[in-house]
Amino acid sequence: MKFSNVIDGTERLVVDLFTATFAASEGAAEGAMIGGLVARQLAETPPDDIRVFTAWDGATPVGGAVFTRLACPDDPRAVVLLSPMAVATDRQGQGIGQTLLRHALAALRAERVDVAMTYGDPAFYGKVGFMPVSVSTVPPPHPLSQPEGWVGQSLTGKALPPLKGPCTCVAALDDPAFW
Ligand SMILES: CC(C)(COP(=O)(O)OP(=O)(O)OC[C@H]1O[C@@H](n2cnc3c(N)ncnc32)[C@H](O)[C@@H]1OP(=O)(O)O)[C@@H](O)C(=O)NCCC(=O)NCCS
Numbered sequence: 001m002k003f004s005n006v007i008d009g010t011e012r013l014v015v016d017l018f019t020a021t022f023a024a025s026e027g028a029a030e031g032a033m034i035g036g037l038v039a040r041q042l043a044e045t046p047p048d049d050i051r052v053f054t055a056w057d058g059a060t061p062v063g064g065a066v067f068t069r070l071a072c073p074d075d076p077r078a079v080v081l082l083s084p085m086a087v088a089t090d091r092q093g094q095g096i097g098q099t100l101l102r103h104a105l106a107a108l109r110a111e112r113v114d115v116a117m118t119y120g121d122p123a124f125y126g127k128v129g130f131m132p133v134s135v136s137t138v139p140p141p142h143p144l145s146q147p148e149g150w151v152g153q154s155l156t157g158k159a160l161p162p163l164k165g166p167c168t169c170v171a172a173l174d175d176p177a178f179w
Pocket residue numbers: 021022025084085086087088091092093094095096097098099119120121123124127
């Protein structure tokens with residue numbers, strides 16, 4: 001297994017991984033929606049505002065994690081949002097997701113990112129350090145339909161005091177349907 005944080009030239013393979021994985025777990029419509037989201041994130045997000053981490057078996061992507069900037073202009077900290085993330089259906093439950101995220105979080109820490117947030121299953125994300133965060137500690141860009149899925153972690157070793165909002169996400173994620 002190889003890990004990469006360079007996406008150039010492999011965009012289509014990575015989009016297809018997200019489409020197929022979410023189609024298998026949530027149905028074809030969700031697969032198309034998440035595949036479309038990743039395609040837009042890759043095509044439209046300014047390079048400074050996106051980091052994509054992937055896991056590969058030879059020439060086949062088996063895992064992907066997309067981090068984009070959560071911009072909170074009134075707060076000095078650098079904040080990223082992990083969304084979406086996928087591990088190929090036939091490779092789930094083998095530790096790939098956790099290994100990929102540890103690799104990604106170490107790289108983001110090295111880039112001096114202060115805070116990582118995500119919106120998903122706390123039972124999985126809790127395995128790599130994400131903890132429940134209230135919407136008053138980190139204001140989400142849109143109202144959350146499942147506030148218990150709003151989880152985050154400080155990457156600096158310090159506690160996570162409240163962030164001064166408002167915070168906005170990148171254009172591709174700026175749709176209430178994702179929240
Ligand atoms: C969620 C997902 C990224 C996890 O990746 P993975 O490689 O399967 O996870 P790992 O093997 O590293 O870790 C699995 C562990 O998390 C636990 N877990 C908790 N919730 C889980 C969930 N929703 N999915 C998978 N594992 C989950 C498992 O029990 C397992 O624990 P264990 O190691 O103690 O047995 C992957 O299963 C996936 O792509 N699922 C479909 C798409 C999805 O739901 N993406 C996330 C949306 S935000």
